[in-house]
Amino acid sequence: DAGVTQSPTHLIKTRGQHVTLRCSPISGHKSVSWYQQVLGQGPQFIFQYYEKEERGRGNFPDRFSARQFPNYSSELNVNALLLGDSALYLCASSAYDTNYGYTFGSGTRLTVV
Amino acid sequence: GQQVMQIPQYQHVQEGEDFTTYCNSSTTLSNIQWYKQRPGGHPVFLIQLVKSGEVKKQKRLTFQFGEAKKNSSLHITATQTTDVGTYFCAGRSSGTYKYIFGTGTRLKVLA
Numbered sequence: 625d626a627g628v629t630q631s632p633t634h635l636i637k638t639r640g641q642h643v644t645l646r647c648s649p650i651s652g653h654k655s656v657s658w659y660q661q662v663l664g665q666g667p668q669f670i671f672q673y674y675e676k677e678e679r680g681r682g683n684f685p686d687r688f689s690a691r692q693f694p695n696y697s698s699e700l701n702v703n704a705l706l707l708g709d710s711a712l713y714l715c716a717s718s719a720y721d722t723n724y725g726y727t728f729g730s731g732t733r734l735t736v737v
Numbered sequence: 738g739q740q741v742m743q744i745p746q747y748q749h750v751q752e753g754e755d756f757t758t759y760c761n762s763s764t765t766l767s768n769i770q771w772y773k774q775r776p777g778g779h780p781v782f783l784i785q786l787v788k789s790g791e792v793k794k795q796k797r798l799t800f801q802f803g804e805a806k807k808n809s810s811l812h813i814t815a816t817q818t819t820d821v822g823t824y825f826c827a828g829r830s831s832g833t834y835k836y837i838f839g840t841g842t843r844l845k846v847l848a
Contacts, residue, residue, distance in 0.1 A: 666825050666838035680835040723768055725782035
């Protein structure tokens with residue numbers, strides 16, 4: 625079975641640009657969460673979606689948005705990129721919305737220059 | 738807002754020695770999860786604890802959830818070089834869906 629797949633794996637963008645990151649959860653998993661991980665720190669929660677509904681939002685500006693599609697895949701969008709947005713963006717899927725462990729993808733390494 | 742701290746930040750041990758990392762939340766948790774992240778990798782789910790005072794074991798790993806459900810610990814017996822990585826706890830408060838990750842403990846095992 626395929627795990628959580630994220631694309632692209634690496635990305636370089638210029639300040640002010642827009643970026644879209646994509647995530648395909650494990651087959652059958654209905655919950656997708658997005659995390660931002662800066663080097664040397666723990667993952668920071670951005671969004672959680674379950675059955676296409678937003679269930680949680682972290683302390684990130686409105687420049688960050690996400691959505692989940694009918695096939696449970698998800699997109700994370702970031703507008704007006706700042707240098708500080710450079711990080712590893714992780715997508716995690718779970719069978720349900722709360723008391724189940726998450727399976728993480730390998731992440732998208734975003735560099736903003 | 739909810740904060741989750743872990744100590745120590747770093748730990749170097751000789752192979753065969755024991756290792757413990759402690760996780761403390763500023764709020765009472767509904768449940769807590771533990772993850773391991775190898776250098777250059779992504780977090781991998783280890784275990785979930787739900788009940789007050791719960792203890793779970795996985796081979797050489799022992800996980801505990803505090804009676805007040807505000808702290809947790811991970812103990813590794815007789816570390817091996819394969820245990821190298823950063824160990825994160827992630828806690829969820831009642832009424833929310835988000836897991837707040839701790840600051841992590843980076844473990845190095847010297848052969």
